[in-house]
Amino acid sequence: MTAPRLLAPLPALAALLALSSPTAARADAAHDNLRAHFERLARKAELRRARPVRPPLFALPTGDWDLLSAGIDARIHPDEGRLESVATLRLCSQATHPLSRLTFYSGLDVTAVDGAASFSYDPSSWDLTVYLLAPLAPGAELSLTFHTAGWPWCEGWCGIDSDLVYLSTTELMPIDPDALYGIYDDQFLVSCRVALPAGFVTLASGVAGPEEALPDDWTARTFVQSWPGLYFGVSAGRFVVVEEDVGGRPVRVAALPGHDVYNDVLLDIARETLRLDEAAFGPMLYDHLDVAEIAYSDTALAYGLESLVWYVEPHRAGDPTTTYGQLTLSHEIGHQWFGNMLPIGQADAPWLAEGFAEFNAMYYVERATGGPRTYSPEEAAAFRALHGDLYVYLPLFSLEDPPLSSPEIATADPSAYGIVTYHKGAQVVEALRWVVGEEPFFEALRGYITTHREDPVDTADLQDALETVHGGAGSLDWFFDAWVHGRGYPRYTVEAYTAADPPSVSLALDDPARFGRMPVLVRGEGPGATCREQRVEFGAADRADLLLDCTGRPARVRVDPDHRFPHRVVSHLEGDVDLSGEVDGFDLLEAAWSNGAMLWDYAPSWNQQADLDQDGMIAELDLETVRRAFGSRD
Amino acid sequence: MHLTRRSPRHRFPSLPAAAAAGLALFAGCYDSHPTPLDGDRPDVPDARDDAGGFPGVRFDPDVEAPAPGTLWLEEESATGSSITLRLMVDADEPAFGVAARLRWDAARLALHGIRSCGTFDRDGVALLDWKVVGSGDEVWFGLASPTREMPADVRGGACAVFADFEILGPGTSRLELAGERSAAVGSPPTRYLTRSVGGGTLEVTR
Numbered sequence: 001m002t003a004p005r006l007l008a009p010l011p012a013l014a015a016l017l018a019l020s021s022p023t024a025a026r027a028d029a030a031h032d033n034l035r036a037h038f039e040r041l042a043r044k045a046e047l048r049r050a051r052p053v054r055p056p057l058f059a060l061p062t063g064d065w066d067l068l069s070a071g072i073d074a075r076i077h078p079d080e081g082r083l084e085s086v087a088t089l090r091l092c093s094q095a096t097h098p099l100s101r102l103t104f105y106s107g108l109d110v111t112a113v114d115g116a117a118s119f120s121y122d123p124s125s126w127d128l129t130v131y132l133l134a135p136l137a138p139g140a141e142l143s144l145t146f147h148t149a150g151w152p153w154c155e156g157w158c159g160i161d162s163d164l165v166y167l168s169t170t171e172l173m174p175i176d177p178d179a180l181y182g183i184y185d186d187q188f189l190v191s192c193r194v195a196l197p198a199g200f201v202t203l204a205s206g207v208a209g210p211e212e213a214l215p216d217d218w219t220a221r222t223f224v225q226s227w228p229g230l231y232f233g234v235s236a237g238r239f240v241v242v243e244e245d246v247g248g249r250p251v252r253v254a255a256l257p258g259h260d261v262y263n264d265v266l267l268d269i270a271r272e273t274l275r276l277d278e279a280a281f282g283p284m285l286y287d288h289l290d291v292a293e294i295a296y297s298d299t300a301l302a303y304g305l306e307s308l309v310w311y312v313e314p315h316r317a318g319d320p321t322t323t324y325g326q327l328t329l330s331h332e333i334g335h336q337w338f339g340n341m342l343p344i345g346q347a348d349a350p351w352l353a354e355g356f357a358e359f360n361a362m363y364y365v366e367r368a369t370g371g372p373r374t375y376s377p378e379e380a381a382a383f384r385a386l387h388g389d390l391y392v393y394l395p396l397f398s399l400e401d402p403p404l405s406s407p408e409i410a411t412a413d414p415s416a417y418g419i420v421t422y423h424k425g426a427q428v429v430e431a432l433r434w435v436v437g438e439e440p441f442f443e444a445l446r447g448y449i450t451t452h453r454e455d456p457v458d459t460a461d462l463q464d465a466l467e468t469v470h471g472g473a474g475s476l477d478w479f480f481d482a483w484v485h486g487r488g489y490p491r492y493t494v495e496a497y498t499a500a501d502p503p504s505v506s507l508a509l510d511d512p513a514r515f516g517r518m519p520v521l522v523r524g525e526g527p528g529a530t531c532r533e534q535r536v537e538f539g540a541a542d543r544a545d546l547l548l549d550c551t552g553r554p555a556r557v558r559v560d561p562d563h564r565f566p567h568r569v570v571s572h573l574e575g576d577v578d579l580s581g582e583v584d585g586f587d588l589l590e591a592a593w594s595n596g597a598m599l600w601d602y603a604p605s606w607n608q609q610a611d612l613d614q615d616g617m618i619a620e621l622d623l624e625t626v627r628r629a630f631g632s633r634d
Numbered sequence: 635m636h637l638t639r640r641s642p643r644h645r646f647p648s649l650p651a652a653a654a655a656g657l658a659l660f661a662g663c664y665d666s667h668p669t670p671l672d673g674d675r676p677d678v679p680d681a682r683d684d685a686g687g688f689p690g691v692r693f694d695p696d697v698e699a700p701a702p703g704t705l706w707l708e709e710e711s712a713t714g715s716s717i718t719l720r721l722m723v724d725a726d727e728p729a730f731g732v733a734a735r736l737r738w739d740a741a742r743l744a745l746h747g748i749r750s751c752g753t754f755d756r757d758g759v760a761l762l763d764w765k766v767v768g769s770g771d772e773v774w775f776g777l778a779s780p781t782r783e784m785p786a787d788v789r790g791g792a793c794a795v796f797a798d799f800e801i802l803g804p805g806t807s808r809l810e811l812a813g814e815r816s817a818a819v820g821s822p823p824t825r826y827l828t829r830s831v832g833g834g835t836l837e838v839t840r
Binding site for chain 1: 761
């Protein structure tokens with residue numbers, strides 16, 4: 001659907017590049033940075049023209065036009081909670097017939113449209129219709145300049161207050177972000193200049209130019225969007241900022257006075273996340289990373305824009321040294337690679353951004369050696385298990401189960417969307433790491449990132465990269481068919497005979513056709529036993545019997561002990577929490593330790609195998625089951 | 635769509651009825667097996683008085699484990715027709731609980747009960763369950779701290795449970811702690827804090 005396009009200088013950038021300030025070694029450097037960035041984008045665009053065009057998945061909701069670029073000049077009045085913007089949009093017709101009018105959707109009042117014959121705007125419906133001076137031929141391009149003013153509307157992702165401003169660029173031009181969501185495969189460039197009165201610290205996405213002094217003590221900041229990304233914005237506030245050079249780039253944390261109690265902790269987490277991520281995925285694209293406060297809403301805890309993380313009121317969100325705080329920030333920083341450096345090329349594959357970002361959070365828990373706290377391997381495994389189990393318990397909530405990569409995901413119930421995309425997605429990434437192997441997996445990811453950097457990706461791109469290091473083309477078809485394009489998870493029923501001589505275990509798999517090739521580790525454990533991990537692949541069989549390879553007698557069996565993929569593991573023997581083949585004191589201890597844990601509380605004490613009645617919470621009913629079965633054997 | 639990490643709580647509908655029922659039951663847990671407390675015993679110092687110590691009880695400050703990180707049996711008291719044993723535990727880390735199995739000669743001994751020593755249930759709410767299995771010559775039991783946040787300090791050795799036996803007749807009887815099925819566990823309980831039993835066999839002679 002993408003047509004050849006010209007990378008004409010955008011209005012705000014042109015203004016910036018035209019500046020000739022004598023102040024300015026620093027400003028010159030920033031200008032050079034912007035210029036180099038645009039040159040890079042132009043080269044990239046040339047390359048993209050040679051690529052086959054992907055058809056859109058959905059009908060365009062925008063009235064048959066496609067956005068090529070936007071140049072925005074905005075002036076924000078924090079004390080009045082409003083803004084004025086002039087946005088020049090370069091558009092391309094996607095219609096097969098001449099267009100005499102174009103339709104838009106704008107939450108901001110549109111006061112004028114330059115380059116059009118006329119327009120109509122209905123502030124109650126936000127419908128904007130622009131009547132063209134002449135019919136627009138199929139594939140032809142057109143520039144229109146919109147003058148807007150008013151109070152932006154959004155669900156938690158924008159705000160203008162007397163001391164705090166945060167806006168994504170979609171709030172600065174007459175385009176509804178949901179409409180852009182429908183044209184994922186598209187790319188558009190944004191150059192944006194935001195002017196504010198004195199006293200504000202401005203932090204911006206992507207590549208930023210220097211501050212520009214304006215009359216009456218106002219200042220402006222110009223920044224350009226990387227490529228192509230929807231996740232681009234600006235934060236401004238009367239911030240308290242902590243800053244540190246991390247790997248040669250500034251990392252800043254900004255919060256309002258009195259809200260800055262966790263600035264140092266957030267900086268610690270950001271530093272540790274960057275250390276881990278750059279080793280795993282390669283260098284971050286941007287020359288800075290900012291974490292800035294936004295106001296509370298019940299929409300989200302944080303957002304991962306390009307080079308800018310929005311974090312909801314840290315002083316109220318609670319101590320970020322808690323696991324949840326660390327997961328939140330490391331998730332958003334993960335978006336610098338997944339979702340921003342690699343935009344999603346398919347509307348039906350948001351897991352390529354959210355699943356990988358959430359995997360990044362799990363990876364942080366597993367690997368952090370610095371930052372405010374570290375985690376044991378058991379804790380890391382417990383967090384992986386939580387992610388898988390949130391998905392495994394979907395039926396409990398009567399939620400649908402759309403495949404990770406499918407048209408259904410885009411229209412799924414928000415709860416199902418979240419659980420599948422974020423939690424199943426993260427565990428499927430972990431499962432790929434398990435199947436492909438640690439080193440090849442990260443090697444493949446680095447190749448995937450390098451190859452597709454700043455270019456929309458889809459599920460096939462990921463599969464290609466992994467198969468390159470794994471077993472060649474098609475070698476992971478079974479995995480993607482089962483986990484990405486399919487639904488469900490494997491269920492293992494375990495009969496353990498740990499008291500037998502030799503000890504043994506039998507596993508039954510409910511769906512070998514889909515999950516028979518999924519390798520699963522089985523391990524005996526016991527206070528006096530040393531056991532070797534045993535890898536089981538069912539193939540076409542629905543049952544696997546194996547002797548446990550132990551020195552000493554094991555007291556229990558663990559199936560997928562490190563929680564590498566979503567599954568349900570149940571004992572053949574009721575009450576046998578630890579899969580020993582006997583219901584004894586160890587089962588009581590496991591159930592007692594997890595007692596009170598609820599899946600939806602994200603509790604580290606959650607243990608799927610202790611939730612014997614499978615109601616999503618471990619409670620007295622589960623303990624009672626253990627007590628009732630106490631002393632029984634398989 | 636925006637790239638964000640949302641609270642998973644927001645993604646769930648309200649609690650299903652079964653979960654809500656379970657929540658109500660949860661309020662009454664941990665009390666179905668009340669265990670006698672020994673906190674008032676003069677010979678049981680309260681380890682919570684120790685600066686920085688975990689709540690727990692040292693049965694005897696002079697006790698010495700047969701080896702570090704072990705479970706073992708000792709005689710607590712005896713009469714001509716009965717004997718009370720104590721299961722002792724030593725670990726470097728705080729223990730969430732103990733699971734163990736004890737075997738004996740059913741022709742000479744009869745188990746009357748398993749009681750907590752108090753180490754794991756200073757508030758009287760620890761969870762204890764036990765069952766005699768097989769042909770009456772083996773007991774399986776587990777004893778857990780009341781909460782995950784209150785593990786017991788068992789460094790140097792602490793008493794976990796008392797086992798009260800009736801001695802059925804004259805002669806020597808053997809009691810054996812099953813090493814491969816007995817351990818103290820930490821937090822999470824997949825961590826075995828003890829790897830062996832020391833002094834796992836006790837002879838009782840009448």
